Amino acid sequence: MEQVLKLRNLKVIFPSHGGIIRAVEGVDLDIHQGESVALVGESGCGKSVTSQSVMRLIESPPAITRLDTLEFNGKDIKNYTHKQMQDIRGKEMSMIFQDAMTSLNPVMTCGKQIDEMYIRHKGVSKKEAREYTIEALKLVGMPEPRSRAKNFPHELSGGMRQRVLLAMAFACLPKLIIADEPTTALDVTIQAQVLNVLRNMQKKHDMSLLLITHDLSVVSNIADIVYVMYSGKIVEKASVEDIFHEPYHPYTRGLIASVPKLSDTEKEFSQIPGTVPHPMKKPNGCYFHPRCQHATKQCKKAMPPLISVGKNHEVRCHHPLKDMKKEGKA
Ligand SMILES: Nc1ncnc2c1ncn2[C@@H]1O[C@H](COP(=O)(O)OP(=O)(O)OP(=O)(O)O)[C@@H](O)[C@H]1O
Ligand SMILES: [Mg+2]
Incomplete structure (x- = not known):
């Protein structure tokens, strides 16, 4: 499978008055053609900063961004200029944000915003662009696409606005x-x-998808590969099957256990004790140790490396589930 994205050792720091925030601490990410990769983790763990760094959308300064490798579609884009990035954004890689209301221009019709993608990246006329736009809106299931295209964002429901964003993101069939x-x-x-x-749409056009979510039920339906992130670091990476059937990191297990199930109605929801550390006050050793019931002296002292525990399965833990099973502790 052709590699679409190769990211190595991404580090992003935000200096602030109170100290420095290490938002991302040495993240590697690989995405191949047609693959759907999920990045999961609790709020504040660095998912958005990682994904925006891939598109070079994090303003540095004020942020300090360091990385060893950023290859996209066979090109080294690490040192691409602003203009070069603008040329590939929307055309070869595109982004869909959570809040369509703030991603869309409130004073421009939705149709016109999609038209612009075709005019800018495909060089077609306004009239041709509108025909492409109607087709794109049809493909994302927009009812009455021709008349909806004439609506402003506030005139559409949240679901319809999100479809407009999908139509924009897919317009140029990005990689x-x-x-x-x-x-x-x-x-x-x-x-x-x-x-x-x-x-x-992603499957039909053999595109690659990086899906950021904290919702593991979404992950099980969509992802091929899952990266679990905690406090700026990847703590586990595996195929979706392995993540759900053989999670090795106590954090991954906690996330899975906290997905509400139908059978849970009578019981209290399971949750991971404690909270994500404050980004300026990360603990020594493994960042997860204060919340981990298996933590040992070693966990309090040293950050575990990311180690391979199986085919395409990596975990950052001194005592992954495999060891626990052996010792009869899990
Ligand atoms: N522009 C910024 N300036 C300062 N700190 C920032 C900035 N953007 C992000 N951060 C900090 O970086 C860390 C990671 O943030 P990020 O937005 O990537 O988290 P996330 O995993 O996407 O969380 P969520 O699930 O809430 O979207 C957080 O501690 C956040 O406060
Ligand atoms: Mg986010």
Whole structure:
């Protein structure tokens, strides 16, 4: 499979008055053609900063961004200029944000905003662009696309606005789509419809998807590969099957256990004790140790490296589940 994205050792720091925030601490990410990769973790763990860094959208300064490798579609884009990045954004890689209301221009019709993608990246006339736009809106399941195209964002429902964003993101059939919590703001039924469109379009056109979410139930339906992030670091990476059937990191296990199940109705929801450390006050050793029931002296002292525990399965833990099983502790 052709590699679409190769990111190595991404570090992003935000200096502030109170100290420095290490938002991302040495993240590697690989995405191949047609693959759907999920990046999961609790709020503040660095998912958005990682994905925006891939599109070089983090303003540095004020942020300090360092990375060893950023290859996209066979090109080294690490040192691309602003103009070069603008040429590939929207055309070869595009992003869908959580909040369509702030991603769309409130004073321009939705149709015109999609038209611009075709005019800018395909060099077609305004009239031709509108025909492409209507087609794109049809593909993402927009009802009455011709008249909806004439609406302003505030005249559409949240689900319809998200479809407009999907139509824009897919307009130029990019190699990579990055969707950052694309459905969090929507009702559950609309969420499922929008995710289905996203998944179907991605599969049909053999595109790659980086899906950012804190919702593991979404992950199980969409992702091929899952990266679990905690406090700026990847703590586990595996195929979706392995993540759900053989999670090795106590944090991954905690996330899975906290997904509400139908059978849970009588019981209290399971949750991971404690909270994510403050980004300026990360603990010594493994960042997860204060919340981990298996933590040992070693966990309090040293940050565990990311180690391979199986085919395409990596975990950052001194005592991964495998060891626990052996010792009869899990
Ligand atoms: N522009 C910024 N200036 C300062 N700190 C920032 C900035 N952007 C992000 N951060 C900090 O970086 C860390 C990672 O943030 P990020 O937005 O990537 O988290 P996230 O995993 O996407 O969370 P969520 O699920 O809430 O969207 C957080 O501690 C956040 O406060
Ligand atoms: Mg985010």
